[in-house]
Amino acid sequence: MTPLVELRGVGFVYPAPERRQARPFRLADVSFAIAPGELLGVVGPNSAGKTTVIRLLTKVLEPTTGEIVLDGQPVGCLTHWELARQVAVVPQEVPPAFPFTVEQLVLMGRYPHAPGRFFERPEDLAVAREAMAATGVQELAPCVLESLSGGERQRAMLARALAQQPRLLILDEPTAHLDLRYQAEVAGLLRRLNREQGVTILLVSHDLNLAAELSDRLLLLAGGRIARVGPPAQVLDESLLTAVYGCPVSVERSRGHGRLVVQVAWSEGR
Numbered sequence: 001m002t003p004l005v006e007l008r009g010v011g012f013v014y015p016a017p018e019r020r021q022a023r024p025f026r027l028a029d030v031s032f033a034i035a036p037g038e039l040l041g042v043v044g045p046n047s048a049g050k051t052t053v054i055r056l057l058t059k060v061l062e063p064t065t066g067e068i069v070l071d072g073q074p075v076g077c078l079t080h081w082e083l084a085r086q087v088a089v090v091p092q093e094v095p096p097a098f099p100f101t102v103e104q105l106v107l108m109g110r111y112p113h114a115p116g117r118f119f120e121r122p123e124d125l126a127v128a129r130e131a132m133a134a135t136g137v138q139e140l141a142p143c144v145l146e147s148l149s150g151g152e153r154q155r156a157m158l159a160r161a162l163a164q165q166p167r168l169l170i171l172d173e174p175t176a177h178l179d180l181r182y183q184a185e186v187a188g189l190l191r192r193l194n195r196e197q198g199v200t201i202l203l204v205s206h207d208l209n210l211a212a213e214l215s216d217r218l219l220l221l222a223g224g225r226i227a228r229v230g231p232p233a234q235v236l237d238e239s240l241l242t243a244v245y246g247c248p249v250s251v252e253r254s255r256g257h258g259r260l261v262v263q264v265a266w267s268e269g270r
Helices: 050-057 080-084 102-108 122-135 150-163 180-197 208-214 238-245
Strands: 005-013 026-034 039-043 065-070 087-090 168-172 200-204 217-222 225-230 249-253 260-264
Touching: 005 050, 026 050, 026 065, 026 225, 039 050, 039 208, 050 168, 050 200, 080 087, 087 150, 102 122, 102 150, 122 150, 122 180, 150 168, 150 180, 180 200, 180 208, 208 260, 217 238, 225 238, 238 249
Parallel strands: 039 200, 039 217, 087 168, 168 200
Antiparallel strands: 005 026, 005 065, 217 225, 249 260
């Protein structure tokens, strides 16, 4: 199967910081592919390179070395509008002081399809309504974002991304600031989008258990390099995670449903 996205020996170095004792972050020789319809989870500790990968995939940053290919085309050759018609990002949070309704937010997702146009066509409205229905926010369409709960805002942001009709959906810590109920809602929604609608998803998460539950494969980053990539059972290895995270880690399968459960192996007396 031809990959939808492929990173080939990608490297990137941030400018050196002003403090001489601090080292600039370096992403080195990162190579992986995402198949159409796959859900790939990207995990790793802080400063592993997860956010840098997102920025490279969306042309916020340009690789220092290597190449990123999207559906056979080098990403570097695509305009931002062309890329936005194929790749959508759901950030961790809605920007503060964002005085728009849910419907207005979702319609912003149609902008890449006609960047010189300032009024929506009936087709745009239909796509936006479909995206709101898929994420369960259609009844919230007239509501101002600031009036919504964290889970509702996150679903609205996801609806905006779906309205772009992307080939690849990138989610940056989609459950980071949500309580258990909304975490479950967002996780279930992502599963449906991927399994039932075939949306290709790149899920960046600090939550190893969530990533293992939802993902077909996991990509574990450490220090700007790939530590391992493969099925969750292969990546969530106790000795590997202990080395990468710098703390004792246990990995077990729960008795009830057989899911992998990752947790810190606290020593007695702590």
